[in-house]
Amino acid sequence: MPLSPYVPIVGLFAIAAAFALFSVAAARLAGPRRYNRAKLEAYECGIEPTPQPVGGGRFPVKFYLTAMLFIIFDIEIIFLYPWAVSYGMLGLFGFVEMVLFIAAVFVAYAYVWRRGGLDWD
């Protein structure tokens, strides 16, 4: 019975996990363990640490915007994959349809650009 092609992936996962656990355990045995209060503080170039973002601090909303734009465009790209593979069978119909689709994506893209969504500053 031929194995599912995904069995090696699972096997590799198991081996990688074993490798990681083994090396972390080896490092625990080989490495020193000396308690020092300053060592456990958040690192800040050697000065007294200022308040750190425990549990997440405030950060610029631009990052959120990038992630949101990514989601939108990524979903569109996912639609391109099946089309790309079966393109040989679709002929002119597939071409016209996809040019229309990409044009629609491009309109959205141009809109985001004009509204300043792609400007970082």
Next chain:
Amino acid sequence: MPVWLELLIRVLSVVVAFLTLPLVVGQAEHKVMAHMQGRLGPMYAGAFHGWAQLVADGVKFVQKEDITPRAADRPVFRLAPIIALMPYLIVLLVIPLGPGDLVGQALDVGLFLVPAVLGLGVVAVLMSAWASANKYSLLGGLRAAAQLLGYELPMVLAAASVAMAAGTLSLPGIIEAWHPWWLLWQLPALLVFFIAGLAEIRRPPFDMPIADSELVFGYLTEYTGLRFAFFLLAEYLGIVVIAALTTVLFLGGWQGPFGLNAELGWLWTLIKIFAVSFLVIWFRVAYPRLREDQLQRLCWLVLVPVALGQLVLTAAVRLAL
């Protein structure tokens, strides 16, 4: 041969590649950078031109204390380096080395699996950044996440162009369909894929998330010893994986000029992988770091439109042929 034995051999070969190729590339980086900058690089470990430097580094990392900061989210903090390593390891499994059966595991949807698995990198970065409870880590991790997400678009679009040209998502299938004139026809996609790939592995000039001069060491700031080494290993493995993907998708993989593909295919693949890796190292020496806004602008305003244009071009050429 029993099925389980074949399975074991395949998986273990991938593990061997995972343990050796990053070392070769890392050592090459030491030496290539040194010579490009007119210095010697490591010369002592292992006597001959410091060949054992990275092995020595590994031993050193194991001996270091494993520190978890007090404010850190312990399980997430400790898991992140392992998650960072996983995607590259799994991608290595589906990359064909030669024709026929010389691949860890041939998948019909190889090209679909690769970006899906590489997407895990974002999770690892955000885990390490968030769990470190350090402002430099958080900033670096957010930059990395924005960069990884942004550059995934042109990368996947460029890959889709190749998938359409070949009419398949299977990586060996793409190599079989490959023809030298693709070098010209798919050139924009090749450039987009390579540049986006550089950004995906956060190599200079795209190392804004690490940016030692302003963020200490980005999301790696709080990591020590072996967990730090895992991130480092992931970076070098990333070079190998991006070089291998560029080779497989755009440079014809095992196809060589002398028609001995069945016998020498694996050698062609390795030569091409190392040539592209050399280029990755060269980029690090040649270009200064991009600023965050330049980085985002390059991605959204240059690479994405070029990749979309390439897709339409590929479709038009396929239709005309």
